[in-house]
Amino acid sequence: MDDDLRRDALLAWYADTGRDLPWRRTRDPYAVLVSEIMLQQTQVSRVVPRFEAWLERWPTAAALAAAPGADVLAEWSGLGYNNRALRLQAAARVVAEHGWPGDEAGLRTLPGVGDYTAAAVAAFAYGQVAAAVDTNQVRVLDRWDGAGGRTPKAVRERAIDLVPEDAPDAWNHALMDLGATVCTARIARCDACPVAEWCMSAGYVDPVAERALRGASGPGVAGGAAGSRPQRFEDTQRYVRGRIVAALVERGPIDRAVLVEVLPDDIAGERVAAALTSLAHDGLVDLGPEGLLSLPA
Numbered sequence: 001m002d003d004d005l006r007r008d009a010l011l012a013w014y015a016d017t018g019r020d021l022p023w024r025r026t027r028d029p030y031a032v033l034v035s036e037i038m039l040q041q042t043q044v045s046r047v048v049p050r051f052e053a054w055l056e057r058w059p060t061a062a063a064l065a066a067a068p069g070a071d072v073l074a075e076w077s078g079l080g081y082n083n084r085a086l087r088l089q090a091a092a093r094v095v096a097e098h099g100w101p102g103d104e105a106g107l108r109t110l111p112g113v114g115d116y117t118a119a120a121v122a123a124f125a126y127g128q129v130a131a132a133v134d135t136n137q138v139r140v141l142d143r144w145d146g147a148g149g150r151t152p153k154a155v156r157e158r159a160i161d162l163v164p165e166d167a168p169d170a171w172n173h174a175l176m177d178l179g180a181t182v183c184t185a186r187i188a189r190c191d192a193c194p195v196a197e198w199c200m201s202a203g204y205v206d207p208v209a210e211r212a213l214r215g216a217s218g219p220g221v222a223g224g225a226a227g228s229r230p231q232r233f234e235d236t237q238r239y240v241r242g243r244i245v246a247a248l249v250e251r252g253p254i255d256r257a258v259l260v261e262v263l264p265d266d267i268a269g270e271r272v273a274a275a276l277t278s279l280a281h282d283g284l285v286d287l288g289p290e291g292l293l294s295l296p297a
């Protein structure tokens with residue numbers, strides 16, 4: 001009964017205040033997949049113009065499938081985590097050859113498509129009952145039920161149980177918006193929350209204690225060791241990998257010695273070597289003969 005009331009209240013709130021985003025206006029599984037892959041590690045405001053430019057350049061999975069890998073990486077430039085671009089293209093190539101899988105389980109077989117993304121495409125493009133359980137959904141559902149520390153399987157079962165058959169897309173979007181704007185990781189604005197009346201944690205959220213609980217519940221959950229200092233981005237291998245791909249996008253194929261010269265001075269040679277090895281392993285850079293480096297064909 002409470003679940004029904006909460007559902008109605010949240011859907012009404014979403015109908016009034018939901019964010020108008022370009023990928024929410026389409027049922028095209030390709031467009032939804034592009035948006036979900038872009039959103040995995042990039043902010044919504046940055047994704048909007050890139051999503052629109054991407055669809056203008058490659059409006060279908062077949063168009064993306066036929067594009068040179070170097071062009072795909074160049075178009076992705078600045079979004080970060082470049083292997084997302086190649087995984088997206090790999091998925092497009094499977095779709096171009098075999099057509100779109102018809103359900104969540106089938107979507108999960110596409111390259112680079114995990115549980116969350118498969119559920120998102122199933123709910124948003126196909127209108128199927130599926131729960132796109134990301135960290136926002138986990139947090140909101142845990143607070144609703146006053147049940148932090150549940151196993152991922154238990155949270156997923158609870159999330160699927162709540163999805164209304166007649167509005168799986170609006171439901172998942174509403175939960176995302178609630179988690180992004182009202183019931184956030186840093187603060188719970190319970191006084192502005194449409195479901196506060198039925199929430200076990202209304203007025204009692206302690207984000208610091210939550211982070212401690214998540215930190216204690218094992219690997220793969222946000223939150224660093226107490227007292228540890230955050231690493232500078234420039235000190236990460238992700239930074240080096242990004243600079244290398246950017247240099248290849250800008251200059252085309254170049255010699256390894258030239259690459260070292262054009263990279264920022266603070267990147268030592270051994271970091272370049274390690275980054276090139278991992279980029280080649282991920283299929284993001286081709287290591288040609290005699291030290292020639294290029295983006296994938």
Ligand code: SF4
Nearest residue numbers: 183190193196199202
């Ligand atoms: S009442 Fe507060 S804790 Fe509960 S869902 Fe709303 S914002 Fe989150």
